[in-house]
Each structure stands twice: as C-alpha cells, then as structure tokens.
Amino acid sequence: MREPSVIELSRSALRQNLAYLRQQIGARPLLSAIIKGNAYGHGIDVWVPLAEKCGVHHFGVFSADEAERALKVAQPQSHIMIMGYLPDDEVAWAVDRGCSFFVFDAGRLKAAVGAADKLRRPARVHLEVETGLHRTGFDETALEEAVDALKEAGDRIQLDGLCTHLAGAESSANYLRIQHQLEAFNQITEYLHNHGLDPRWRHAACSAATLSHPNTVMDMARVGIAHYGFWPSDETRMHVWGKNALSLGSVQQDPLRRVLRWRSSVMDLKDVPPGEYVGYGHAFMASRKQRLAAVPVGYYHGFARDLSNLGHVLVQGRRAPVAGVVNMNMMMVDVTDIPSVRRGDEVVIIGKQRRSQISVSSFGDLTRDLTYEVLVRLPADIPRIVVG
Numbered sequence: 001m002r003e004p005s006v007i008e009l010s011r012s013a014l015r016q017n018l019a020y021l022r023q024q025i026g027a028r029p030l031l032s033a034i035i036k037g038n039a040y041g042h043g044i045d046v047w048v049p050l051a052e053k054c055g056v057h058h059f060g061v062f063s064a065d066e067a068e069r070a071l072k073v074a075q076p077q078s079h080i081m082i083m084g085y086l087p088d089d090e091v092a093w094a095v096d097r098g099c100s101f102f103v104f105d106a107g108r109l110k111a112a113v114g115a116a117d118k119l120r121r122p123a124r125v126h127l128e129v130e131t132g133l134h135r136t137g138f139d140e141t142a143l144e145e146a147v148d149a150l151k152e153a154g155d156r157i158q159l160d161g162l163c164t165h166l167a168g169a170e171s172s173a174n175y176l177r178i179q180h181q182l183e184a185f186n187q188i189t190e191y192l193h194n195h196g197l198d199p200r201w202r203h204a205a206c207s208a209a210t211l212s213h214p215n216t217v218m219d220m221a222r223v224g225i226a227h228y229g230f231w232p233s234d235e236t237r238m239h240v241w242g243k244n245a246l247s248l249g250s251v252q253q254d255p256l257r258r259v260l261r262w263r264s265s266v267m268d269l270k271d272v273p274p275g276e277y278v279g280y281g282h283a284f285m286a287s288r289k290q291r292l293a294a295v296p297v298g299y300y301h302g303f304a305r306d307l308s309n310l311g312h313v314l315v316q317g318r319r320a321p322v323a324g325v326v327n328m329n330m331m332m333v334d335v336t337d338i339p340s341v342r343r344g345d346e347v348v349i350i351g352k353q354r355r356s357q358i359s360v361s362s363f364g365d366l367t368r369d370l371t372y373e374v375l376v377r378l379p380a381d382i383p384r385i386v387v388g
C-alpha cells in the first residue's frame with residue numbers, strides 16, 4: 001500500500017442504514033442518496049457502485065461536475081439529480097445525459113426548453129420553490145411566470161419534481177418556520193395543480209426532516225448524512241432514537257451505523273527523554289521518558305491542526321493522545337502506556353478498533369466543526385475501499 005492512510009467503507013453498515021431509513025419512510029417514497037461534497041467525503045466513485053449494490057438508484061449531487069463523476073461509475077438504470085450549480089450552457093449536456101435538475105430561475109428554465117428543442121428529448125426538471133429558506137427557489141411573482149413558461153413548454157419539460165429545502169430541521173428551534181414552509185409548499189402544489197401541472201415527486205426532506213418530521217417526506221426523501229450513518233444533530237438522535245430507547249426501558253443499539261473507518265499505521269517509533277520538546281515549537285514537552293509514534297496523517301489529510309495536543313487515535317485498541325502540533329503530513333502520538341506497539345501497527349483515526357472507538361463527532365466537540373465539515377475535508381486522494 002503506497003498511500004499513508006485508507007478509508008474503509010462498510011457495506012453491511014450501509015445496508016443497515018438504508019433498511020432503517022426505509023422503515024422510517026415506508027415502502028412508497030423514493031430515497032435519493034445525496035452524494036454532494038464527494039459523497040460527504042466517502043468518495044463518489046466508490047460510493048455510487050456501493051450504494052447501487054445496496055439497492056439505491058437515485059442520487060442527488062450539487063453540481064454538473066459531480067454529476068459527471070457519478071455518471072462515470074453509475075449503472076445505466078441509476079438516475080442523477082443536480083440540485084445546485086448548472087450553468088445555462090451545460091443544461092443541454094445534463095438533458096443529453098438524462099440527468100434531472102432543479103430549476104429555480106427563469107434563465108435555467110429557458111435553457112431547459114432550448115435544450116429539449118435541440119435534442120428532441122424532454123428536459124427533466126424539479127421546480128424549486130421559495131417557502132421560507134430564502135436561498136434558491138421561485139418566489140410568488142417569479143412562480144407565476146414560471147408556470148406560464150411551463151405551460152407553454154408543454155411536453156418539452158418533464159416535471160419530475162416540485163421541491164423546496166427546509167430551514168434547519170435538525171433543531172426544534174426551527175419547528176414553526178418549517179411548519180410555515182410546509183403550508184406554503186402545499187399551497188404552491190395546489191396552485192400548480194389548478195394550472196394542470198402535477199409533478200411526479202414532491203420533495204422537501206433532508207435527513208433531519210425525514211427522521212423528525214415524517215410529513216415532509218411526501219414522495220421523496222433526499223437523504224445525505226443519515227445514510228452515511230450519522231445523526232444530523234444530537235437533538236435529532238434524541239428525538240428519534242433516544243425516545244424509543246427510553247420507552248423500551250433498555251439500552252438499544254444505535255440504528256445508524258457509521259460506514260466509514262479511517263486507518264493508517266505507525267510509521268516510526270521514538271523514545272524521548274524527559275524535558276525534551278517534541279515537534280515544532282514548544283507545544284509538547286516530554287514529562288517523563290516517553291515513547292512517541294509517528295503517524296503519516298496530518299492537516300493535509302483533513303486531520304485538523306486544531307487537534308494539536310488535543311486529538312486522539314487508536315492503537316492496539318487503546319487511545320493514544322496527539323503529542324504536539326499536527327504537521328502537514330504527520331503527527332506524533334504518545335504511546336508510552338502501550339508498550340507493545342510496533343512499527344506498522346494499525347492506527348485508527350476515525351472508527352472502531354477492538355472495543356474502542358473514535359467518533360467523527362468527538363473531533364467536532366474539540367474543534368467546533370460540524371460532522372459534515374470533518375467528513376468533506378477528507379481529501380479525495382485517500383483510497384476508499386469497500387469492506388464487508
């Protein structure tokens with residue numbers, strides 16, 4: 001293995017997460033796996049075929065370049081939905097490749113009709129409407145014009161979806177705002193229906209909404225973080241799973257299992273006498289004769305420099321603290337109390353080793369990064385391999 005670290009993806013964990021999500025949403029709604037941000041750091045190229053093997057055939061990406069990456073590895077029957085960036089001059093490409101895409105302004109709608117004309121095949125669009133997030137989406141006035149344009153376009157536009165995005169379903173502080181968004185969404189649905197426009201899928205739910213507000217799922221759940229095995233927030237976890245665990249009166253296993261495990265190895269070992277500084281500057285001084293292991297993972301690999309003297313890794317199933325500052329490509333960890341450590345031993349940066357575990361959220365607790373941020377920082381060039 002030439003690379004200093006590897007990310008393992010567990011097929012059985014993904015299967016478990018998908019089964020749990022399916023149980024939550026019921027048999028009918030479509031589950032779209034959101035794979036933007038390099039599949040939340042899990043790696044689009046490996047994730048798409050893995051998810052397909054687990055029964056997923058609908059994927060949501062942010063941009064045209066992500067769609068292109070997904071298409072390269074996806075089976076012909078899988079579908080790619082572009083939810084964000086798609087320049088007008090790439091719309092024909094998307095139509096030609098059979099991708100659907102969100103439409104939230106008149107320019108893109110016009111480009112979609114133009115592309116459909118040129119290619120003589122309908123453009124598959126999801127009409128994104130403004131309901132209160134104030135990010136992207138047609139507001140009331142623009143919607144009237146969009147409806148006229150859609151009626152005029154006729155069968156050049158295939159209305160795959162009517163959609164919106166909710167303003168923070170992972171926190172109950174946003175409960176009322178979300179209810180207002182749903183009301184607005186229902187009114188818009190009716191308005192479209194009255195104009196003879198009935199989208200195939202109505203969708204609004206991300207992971208948190210899928211789990212905490214099941215009424216937002218409608219025809220499709222756009223699930224990102226949860227299918228990778230992470231709760232969108234502690235609040236969602238307590239609301240959905242903690243409640244069940246308590247009512248059953250016993251400790252239940254977390255129904256979501258982290259798919260990702262990040263491992264490296266001990267590159268070198270060094271004994272340092274008391275009073276000596278380790279690494280750059282004066283961040284860490286050996287307080288006794290200490291044994292330090294060099295691990296070839298640094299901030300270049302997404303291990304935050306903020307974890308200097310703070311983070312931990314696992315070696316031989318035990319926690320070893322980061323000693324001194326995290327460097328670009330390596331860090332030193334204190335293995336004084338794990339005397340049997342040898343060069344080449346496995347080092348786990350995220351995930352389980354024997355009975356111990358380092359969670360992504362433990363990074364977040366120390367650096368105030370969201371789980372999402374820690375994951376997407378994992379560089380694309382770390383190899384991803386699928387394990388059982």
Ligand SMILES: Cc1ncc(COP(=O)(O)O)c(C=O)c1O
Pocket residue numbers: 034083165205206207208222223224225226232
């Ligand atoms: C439009 C849209 N839908 C769905 C998602 C999935 O969100 P989550 O990872 O919280 O499930 C995102 C991610 O931010 C999004 O932007």
